Amino acid sequence: MKLLHLPAQQQIYDAAPRWLQRVLVNAEAARREWFRRHGDYRRLVAAHDPRWYYRSRDEQEAWQLAQLNRLLAEARRRVPYYRRTLPDRPLSHLSELSALPLLSKEQIRRDPFALVADDLNRRALWPRKTSGSTGTPLTFYLDREATRNHQAPADAMLVALGCRFGEPRARFSGAYVTPYSRTQPPFWIWIDLYRQLQCSAYHLAPQFYPHYLRALRESGVVYGTGYPTSWHLLATYILESGDQPPRLRAIISDSEGISREQQAVVEQAFGCPMVQTYGAGEIGQMAWQCEHGRYHALSRAAIAEVVDANAQPVAPGETGQIVVTSFASTGTPFIRYQTGDLAMVAADDCPCGRHNPSWLAIEGRIDDRIKTPDGRWIGRLSHVTKPGVGIKESQIAQVARDRIVIRVVPASDFVPASMQAVIEAARRYLGPAMQIEWETVERLPRTSAGKLRHVVREVDLE
Ligand SMILES: [Zn+2]
Structure with a gap:
């Protein structure tokens, strides 16, 4: 997600001196925080105490069923789309959820406001745009309740790693920090409000690795977040060069996935645990990896089903699509939302002792990456198709060392x-x-898993 998203804003930002850039970035951060962490936010975080996941499966499911019935009743009462599609009686068991209709991205695209409660002031909503895993742009709206509840489970999970929101952290992402044409550091900016060193994932060229590392060390950050591919690039460099890593307590990655082998490299290089998370802008953070490498669905925040082509739960050990019913908001609800991402369901209880459902892997998130002629690896590029009008699907293919073709349906x-x-x-x-x-x-x-890869490399550049 961009810190600055409009071209005009970007031009003003590019031309601004560094001190003014910092003011602009902080102003945007303040706008976001008004949605995210406001009012009785502490109480929300407390409601997502990570120790809850050790409670029995029965106890978790009983709580979920009550929560689900409240959500269904409110969504039906307040939201036009659900008024038409949901039954007017409560469910007596969680398994009955699989009889309710699925919500597709196409449905949202057709009429995003049909998913918004009648009684909400539209001007107070946060319009969000994602390109989704298929590279098809999607605009949807979230109310403050949703954004706060998307953030709270993630902040709560930090505690289990010895970190706390508000402590200095570093983030690698596609947020716009500085123009591509810039060839000298800094490729990062300090956001005072989050106490976050926002690092550009796009300027990570080998000759700048030492500069990034120095910035991380000197900023005093205690944990890392963002693109795992960026952390992995730096980790490889640390192990090869012997350069000194920052002292981090944990790295919590998001937005994309890396292999367990790459994850081990990051942990070795930075000398701290790395946790991969899964989520989406529409539904917030949905799953966190445990110390055994499995992804546990955050059952306090949502019900995550893994379903086959007939919208029925897949058998343990099998792979299916992640379908999410989020408890985040009754004003902008997502009920049985088809994420387009695939997960492999575990066949047994996780040895870590948590009883929320766990997945052995999330598939279809490990995009191919593109390698630029100047040696940078570019991972997530799905957002570049956002300005396109009337794109059904798209794919960015690297067909030669110095040639990209953007294929559009x-x-x-x-x-x-x-x-x-x-x-x-x-x-x-x-x-x-x-x-x-x-x-x-x-x-x-x-x-073969039926997944469209948004970024593919069709030439071997390893
Ligand atoms: Zn586990």
Whole structure:
């Protein structure tokens, strides 16, 4: 997610002196915090005490059923889409959830306000835009209740790792820190309000690794967050060079996944545990890895089903789509929301002793990465297609060392001229040495698991 999202804002930011950039970034942070951590936020965090997950499965499910019935009744009463689609009686068992209709991204795209309670002031909502895992833009709206409740479980989980929100942290992400054309550090900015060193994931070229590490050491950060691929790049460099890592208590990654082997490299290099998390802007953080490497669904925040093509739960040991019913808000509810991500369900209880459902792996999140001619690895690029109008699906393919093709499946309202902004967005991250083209195609290939990969590398550059 961008700190600054409009082109005009970006130009003002780029031209501003460093002190003013810091003011601008903090102003945006303040806007977000008004949504996120406000009012009785401490009470919300306390409600997500991580020790709850050690309670018995029966106790957790009984609590979930009561919570679910409250959500269904309120959603039906307040929200037009659910008024049409939900039954008017409570469920008597959690398993009855699988009889309720699924919510698709397509449904939200058709009429986002049908998913918003009638009684909410639309101007007080937070409009969010994601490109989703398929690279198809999606706009949806969240109320403050939702944003606060998306944040609280994550802040609560930090405590189990000896960290606390408010302590200095470092974050690697695609947030806009500085123009691509910048070839000298700093590629980071300090956000006072979060006490966060926001680091650009896009400027991580080998010659700058030592600069990033020095910035991390000197900022006094005690934990790390963000793209795991960025942390992995630095970890590889630390192990090769012997350069000194910052003293971190934990790294909690999000937005994408890395393999267990890569995760072990990060833990070795930084000398601290790394936890991978799973979530999405629509539903907040949904699952955290435990010390055994499994992803535990945060059952206090949502019900996460893993379903087959018929929307029925898959058998243990099998892979299916993650479908989420979030308890975050009754004003902007997501009930049986199809995330498009795949998880493999564990067949047995996790040895860690937690009784919330666990997944052995999240599949379809490990995108291919693109390597730029100047040696940078670029992971998540899905947002570059956001400015495109009428894109049904898209895929960014690296077809040669210095050539990218953006493949687009056009919808009926496709506007070819809007692709210019897409190319420019891609250019900002991939640099001037990369040729960037686009083409329309009738369909995009799927993996054997049925997943569309948004970024693929079709040339071997390892
Ligand atoms: Zn576990």
